[in-house]
Amino acid sequence: MEKMKGRSIYPGKVEGEALVSKEPIGFYGGIDMKTGIVIEKGHELEGECVKDKILVFPCGKGSTVGSYVIYGLKKNGVAPKAIINKETETIVATGVILAGIVCVDGIDIEKIETGDFVIIDAKEKSAEVIIRKVTK
Amino acid sequence: MYLNKEQEAMLNGEYGSIVSKMMRLLVRLGDIYKAEKMIPVASVQVAGVSYKSIGDAGLEFLQDIAKEAKVKVLTFLNPAGMDLENWKEMGISEEFAKKQLAIIEAFKKMGIVISATCTPYLAGNLPRYKQHIAWSESSAVSFANSVIGARTNREGGPSALAAAITGYTPYYGLHLDENRQPHYIVKVNVDLNNSTDFAAMGYYIGKEIKNKIPYFVGIKEASIDDLKALGAAMAASGAVALYHVENITPDAEYVAKEGIEKIEFGEKELKETYEKLNSGEEEDIIIFGCPHASLNEIIKIAKLVEGKKMKKQFWICTSRAVKEIAKKMGLEEKIREAGGKIIADTCMVVSPIENLFSTTAVNSAKAAHYLPGFCKQKVVFKKMEDLLR
Numbered sequence: 001m002e003k004m005k006g007r008s009i010y011p012g013k014v015e016g017e018a019l020v021s022k023e024p025i026g027f028y029g030g031i032d033m034k035t036g037i038v039i040e041k042g043h044e045l046e047g048e049c050v051k052d053k054i055l056v057f058p059c060g061k062g063s064t065v066g067s068y069v070i071y072g073l074k075k076n077g078v079a080p081k082a083i084i085n086k087e088t089e090t091i092v093a094t095g096v097i098l099a100g101i102v103c104v105d106g107i108d109i110e111k112i113e114t115g116d117f118v119i120i121d122a123k124e125k126s127a128e129v130i131i132r133k134v135t136k
Numbered sequence: 137m138y139l140n141k142e143q144e145a146m147l148n149g150e151y152g153s154i155v156s157k158m159m160r161l162l163v164r165l166g167d168i169y170k171a172e173k174m175i176p177v178a179s180v181q182v183a184g185v186s187y188k189s190i191g192d193a194g195l196e197f198l199q200d201i202a203k204e205a206k207v208k209v210l211t212f213l214n215p216a217g218m219d220l221e222n223w224k225e226m227g228i229s230e231e232f233a234k235k236q237l238a239i240i241e242a243f244k245k246m247g248i249v250i251s252a253t254c255t256p257y258l259a260g261n262l263p264r265y266k267q268h269i270a271w272s273e274s275s276a277v278s279f280a281n282s283v284i285g286a287r288t289n290r291e292g293g294p295s296a297l298a299a300a301i302t303g304y305t306p307y308y309g310l311h312l313d314e315n316r317q318p319h320y321i322v323k324v325n326v327d328l329n330n331s332t333d334f335a336a337m338g339y340y341i342g343k344e345i346k347n348k349i350p351y352f353v354g355i356k357e358a359s360i361d362d363l364k365a366l367g368a369a370m371a372a373s374g375a376v377a378l379y380h381v382e383n384i385t386p387d388a389e390y391v392a393k394e395g396i397e398k399i400e401f402g403e404k405e406l407k408e409t410y411e412k413l414n415s416g417e418e419e420d421i422i423i424f425g426c427p428h429a430s431l432n433e434i435i436k437i438a439k440l441v442e443g444k445k446m447k448k449q450f451w452i453c454t455s456r457a458v459k460e461i462a463k464k465m466g467l468e469e470k471i472r473e474a475g476g477k478i479i480a481d482t483c484m485v486v487s488p489i490e491n492l493f494s495t496t497a498v499n500s501a502k503a504a505h506y507l508p509g510f511c512k513q514k515v516v517f518k519k520m521e522d523l524l525r
Contacts, residue, residue: 009168024346024375029485029510033191041415041508059347061375063506064272065214067292068184068194075193089347089375090165090309094292097164098197 002131004107008122009088012102015119016081018112018131019053021045026062027069027095036078054118055080056109060092070095082120084109084129104129137166137306138173146302154205158298165295166306175268175307179210180300181256182248183272184293186217186486187235195239201297202242208303211248212256214273214293215428215453216240217488220252220481227492248300252481253455255364255428257284260457265386268311270299274377275427275502278367281378283360285386287311290377310378317391318351318380325354325402331365331433332519334358335501336409337401338369344399347375351393353382361430368427369501413504416514419497422523423484425453426503431461433520434478438467440524441474448497450476450524453483485510497523 023044025031030040036051050073060066070092073079082102083092086109096103102120104127112118112131119130139147147163149156166174184190190197217236218228228236244250253259254273263269263286271277272291280286289309291299299305309315322341328334341350350370358366358381370376380388424437429452437452452471454462459480462468468478484496484503490512497516498504507513516523 007168026372028189029506033193039509043509059375061342061346062274062372063183064274064277064290064296065184065189065293067294068190068197071197071294072191072193076191087347088168090169090289090295091292091375093165093168094161094295097161098294 002111004111004129006104006106006127006129008125008127009093009103009105010096010101011122011124013121014081014102015117016052016054018056018114018116018118019045019048019050020109020112020114021057023057024059024061025057026060027066028063030062031069031073033069033072034076034078036073050080051078053080054082054084054120056084056112058086058109060089064091066091067095067098070101071099074099074101084112137163137171143174143304152204154201155301158205158301161295161298162302162304162306166308169306169308171306171308173307174304175311176303177209177270177299177305178267179212179261179263179269180207180296181212181214181261181271181273181276182243182293182296182300183214185214185239185243185252187232187239188217188488189486195235198239198242202245205301206247207300209300210261211300212251212261213243213248214252215254215482215486216252217486218482219479226479226487228488232488251455251457253428254483255430255455258428258430258458259455268305270296270305272296274371275364275368277377278371278379279364281310282367282380282385283363290375316378316387317349318393319348319396320345320350321393321396321398322350322352323354323398323400324352325400326406328355328362330519331361332499333406334362335365335369336406336413338366339373339413339501339505340401340405340409341399342370342372342374342376345374345376349378349380350376351380351382351388351391355381355384358384361433364427365500372502372505410517413501413515413517415508416495416516419448419495419516420493422448422450422497423453423503424450424499424520426483426485426498426500428483429454429458431458434458434462434467437520437524438470440521441476442470444474446475446524451484452476452478454478454480456480489513499523
């Protein structure tokens with residue numbers, strides 16, 4: 001079990017299974033707003049669905065329309081439960097605030113692997129992230 | 137964060153619930169990024185206009201805002217999902233057009249200029265050096281910050297809209313000089329001969345450095361079109377919002393260049409990037425104008441095709457403003473005679489071209505990045521002269 005402290009981008013308490021990308025994610029053109037499936041060609045998560053996952057990636061990239069895609073994912077019921085970043089930039093921050101998706105940054109994401117069980121407790125300012133490794 | 141009386145009143149709902157909601161978003165962003173205060177913005181560029189990009193969720197969001205809020209500063213709009221006048225000619229469905237026009241109507245109601253371009257700086261929204269603005273559209277952000285030296289963060293579509301409606305943006309990030317210092321020196325060891333070479337380099341560097349700031353050395357000359365292509369590519373493959381080019385961009389001489397990591401870009405990297413961006417063999421259509429073509433690029437294309445009949449159809453995407461001038465100069469006619477079309481208000485990425493074509497040829501690395509995923513296209517990536525041969 002690993003416990004980490006981070007910064008709260010959007011507060012809330014959630015837990016779920018991690019889906020980890022070592023590469024940045026560009027939501028616009030990267031994730032289908034209707035299905036939650038990663039569609040960017042050659043992306044390490046191509047074909048994966050972000051729905052109900054704890055989506056972990058270093059930072060956002062690409063188009064500034066990404067905020068709307070995050071908002072749309074939520075409206076369409078296919079959003080991740082939470083987002084964990086190394087560094088959340090404005091595009092992702094705007095999206096999660098509008099959509100109301102729990103989001104934490106300042107986390108050493110190297111320590112999280114796809115499939116890990118993650119518990120997030122994000123208060124107004126700071127957040128705690130607990131990683132429970134799945135037994136293989 | 138410190139708020140003045142007006143900002144406080146906005147937050148508390150004295151200007152209505154939409155203004156309050158928009159201010160709350162800005163205050164939240166300001167708190168996250170440790171802004172000490174809000175600053176007024178001179179202009180805004182709003183992204184998230186195409187129905188294809190924002191869907192019904194975005195449409196409803198905008199209609200709610202339009203019910204009671206108006207923008208306070210000069211606000212321009214990104215491209216829509218179709219040519220707003222000649223959409224039938226583009227093969228756009230009635231259903232799509234109806235939704236798209238509803239989105240445009242909502243923006244119009246807010247008092248936003250229906251410029252429908254990703255190059256506002258070529259169509260009437262030109263900030264000055266060191267002016268604080270709140271722009272979205274990753275390529276325009278990069279151009280305004282780097283080539284003009286204005287100050288903007290990479291706003292998301294909604295945070296730019298919030299700045300337009302309140303007239304303010306939180307004072308953090310690239311608004312502060314200390315955050316505009318480069319993280320990497322990029323040593324360019326190859327001659328870049330055209331905008332497509334610049335775009336390819338941008339694609340490579342964006343992937344390498346993600347959201348950091350590069351300082352290019354070894355570029356002898358670069359046109360506005362070259363810089364537009366370079367910035368757009370870095371903002372697509374990465375999240376680069378600002379770059380410096382020695383002797384070319386306005387802040388380059390004032391930033392600190394000592395003791396930072398070096399990256400080399402040469403013949404090998406250039407060649408590899410061209411190979412990487414080419415996934416198709418024979419195109420159904422050639423599309424120029426990502427970012428939107430400048431008048432100079434349209435003049436160049438018109439010269440290349442004058443008197444010829446091209447085998448493949450080709451489109452040039454640009455702003456309505458530039459298209460009107462091209463028309464008056466007789467360029468549109470020359471292009472039409474050669475089998476081409478000038479399309480305004482939209483582009484190949486944000487319009488539903490996947491219903492029309494399967495392989496698209498482009499000279500833009502930004503387009504080459506988005507077309508495979510978002511538009512299900514195979515891509516041919518070459519320079520303008522080769523595409524029109």
